[in-house]
Amino acid sequence: MIVSRRVQAVLLAAVLLVATAGAKPVIVGGTVASTAEAPWAIALNNTQSAASGGRYCGAALVAPNKIVTAAHCMDEAVSTYYAVQGRADLADDSVGRVSGISKVWIHPGYNTKDNRYDVAVLTLARPFTGVPVLPLETRARADRAGAVPTVYGWGDTQETGPDETLQKAAVPDLGDKTCLANKSYVSNGYAAATNVCAGYLAGGIDACQGDSGGPLVLNGRLLGLVSWGQGCAQPGKPGVYAEVAGVARALLQQVR
Ligand code: ARG
Numbered sequence: 001m002i003v004s005r006r007v008q009a010v011l012l013a014a015v016l017l018v019a020t021a022g023a024k025p026v027i028v029g030g031t032v033a034s035t036a037e038a039p040w041a042i043a044l045n046n047t048q049s050a051a052s053g054g055r056y057c058g059a060a061l062v063a064p065n066k067i068v069t070a071a072h073c074m075d076e077a078v079s080t081y082y083a084v085q086g087r088a089d090l091a092d093d094s095v096g097r098v099s100g101i102s103k104v105w106i107h108p109g110y111n112t113k114d115n116r117y118d119v120a121v122l123t124l125a126r127p128f129t130g131v132p133v134l135p136l137e138t139r140a141r142a143d144r145a146g147a148v149p150t151v152y153g154w155g156d157t158q159e160t161g162p163d164e165t166l167q168k169a170a171v172p173d174l175g176d177k178t179c180l181a182n183k184s185y186v187s188n189g190y191a192a193a194t195n196v197c198a199g200y201l202a203g204g205i206d207a208c209q210g211d212s213g214g215p216l217v218l219n220g221r222l223l224g225l226v227s228w229g230q231g232c233a234q235p236g237k238p239g240v241y242a243e244v245a246g247v248a249r250a251l252l253q254q255v256r
Helices: 005-020 176-180 183-187 244-255
Strands: 041-046 057-063 066-069 081-085 097-106 120-124 150-153 167-170 195-198 215-218 221-228 239-243
Touching: 041 066, 057 215, 057 221, 057 244, 066 221, 066 244, 081 120, 120 244, 176 183, 176 195, 195 221, 221 244, 239 244
Parallel strands: none
Antiparallel strands: 041 057, 041 081, 057 066, 066 120, 081 097, 097 120, 150 167, 150 215, 195 239, 215 221, 221 239
8 A cells, every 4th residue: 555655755755844834834755654552454365376475355354253354355265365464574574463354244135247346254263262343334424534644554655655464544535525526536436325435636655556445543433444446556556445344244244
């Protein structure tokens, strides 16, 4: 996730320019995150992955034996997936815990045509007992323009940062109206009740390939999951997240 230092430098220059022009400055840039600050951030790796370290998707620990990810991540045989906790650098297998997946539940409403209900719950073969879990955000009103959630993932940085290393970025909630104003987002299935529209219309900071299924966190709760976008960090193309509150009832049934 997050985009190149060069893009960041340009954006920073633009921000400084705007700042000197008297407008409010904003913070630009994603940073490396530690697993101590995000113990519930899970790398959902796959033995078939072309990326190094088996990197494939992200997920969030919501119970000692349950992780939530994107339904669209579940296109390989169940036996090829493994969850990794506590390993910021996926190349460093001296730290962290690993578990296979014993069961997969995909939201019955998920379909690839409109990308809605892009949510799956996986059961860990070896629970990550003792690790702090991320509570689900069940209130629809948590998704509102002006909130500033943070997205976490090991996905593509487009050469900005170390590969296969946990990164985070604050991505403002732009409100459903922003994504609904974009015809191609509507035709791709963006839905107010089940999606969150977040990022920067100026571009530069976003989730990207390999971040899918990873957590979008607001006030210590799981607000959304990385679902889709058009390119990464492109101007006018914010990230689309599956909205947890929109599927909370079904999720709670799977998690308890
Ligand atoms: N579908 C992508 C994945 O599988 C995530 C895309 C998120 N894109 C974005 N621009 N926010 O990893």
